[in-house]
Amino acid sequence: MTNFPVLIVDDNPIIQKMMHISLSKAGYEVMSAENGRDALRKFDQKFYPIVLTDWMMPEMDGLELCRAIRNLSLDSYVFIILLTAKDSKDDIIKGLEAGADDYLTKPVNHPELMARLNTGRRVLELERSLKKANEEIRILSITDHLTGCYNRGYIGEHLPREIRRAYRYKHPLSVIISDIDHFKKVNDSYGHQVGDHVLREFVRLLKGSIRNNVDWLARYGGEEFLIALPETDLNGAMILAEKLKLVISESSIVHKDKAINITASFGITGFDVLESCDDIMVENIINKADKYLYQAKQEGRNCVRGGPL
Secondary structure, eight states, rough: OSSOEEEOSSSSSSHHHHHHHHHHHOOOEEEEEEHHHHHHHHHOOOOOOOEEEEESOSSSSSHHHHHHHSSOOOOOOOEEEEESSSOSSSHHHHHTTOOSSSEEEEOOOOHHHHHHHHHHHHHHHHHHHHHHHHHHHHHHHTTTOOOOOSSSHHHHHHHHHHHHHHHHOOOOEEEEEEEEEEEHHHHHHHHHHHHHHHHHHHHHHHHHSSSSTTTTEEEEEEEEEEEEEEEHHHHHHHHHHHHHHHHTTOOOOEETTTEEOOOOOEEEEEEEHHHHHOOHHHHHHHHHHHHHHHHHHHHOOOOOEEEEO
């Protein structure tokens, strides 16, 4: 139950203490606040998925607190139980309309309180399960199923964001497009299963040489991959591409006792907002990097070519 901390909001210190003892014995992690404003201050410091709040309090009452919590930008849901001596239908409706999920009339009956808390926990557990499932679906939608890196859809969604972020913070941005040389020969010589294994290993080698949680790698199509390098100027991207070229050419990919050696070509471009005034389009960046990649292939493969956007 410690995954569901409870915030008790009541201006009566005796009620606060009694409920604190009762809920702590039941295994909850409990914090108290003396009114709505104090509760909101505590929300600034920590998230509370369950709130037990009195209705009548000075400075900010329970209804105002319910409305304020519902207006917060929170990542998860807050289950609010309103404690009140008012038990008319109109009062109950007011409380629910203000954002409360449930209510208890005072004096609070302990078994009923535990039952309502269990209801809240079930709601929160369901929300967590749904969020987890949705996140898994989201990850699948942006992941290349063969190699495990991001897919082309991710490029279309996130490269524009990287461009906007570069402009906002006046940071450079570079892009590398890499292509495995003579990949068709791998498939023709060893079969498509081996070719798939080579693609996965190629991605593993690239990922191992870029910055985690800063740079990102996506499959652009076939054996072509795009690497986005935020806060990296063209010179830094060229240095990285040379390093990647060596890593690939000096590594043997082993599959069922067969050692397969491959090389790759790299096309690089980028911009620095301090030197560039024009609006940068995703298509412009990709097309320019692709032109440099074509140049690298025309000039013998296993090499790096690049230039400014």
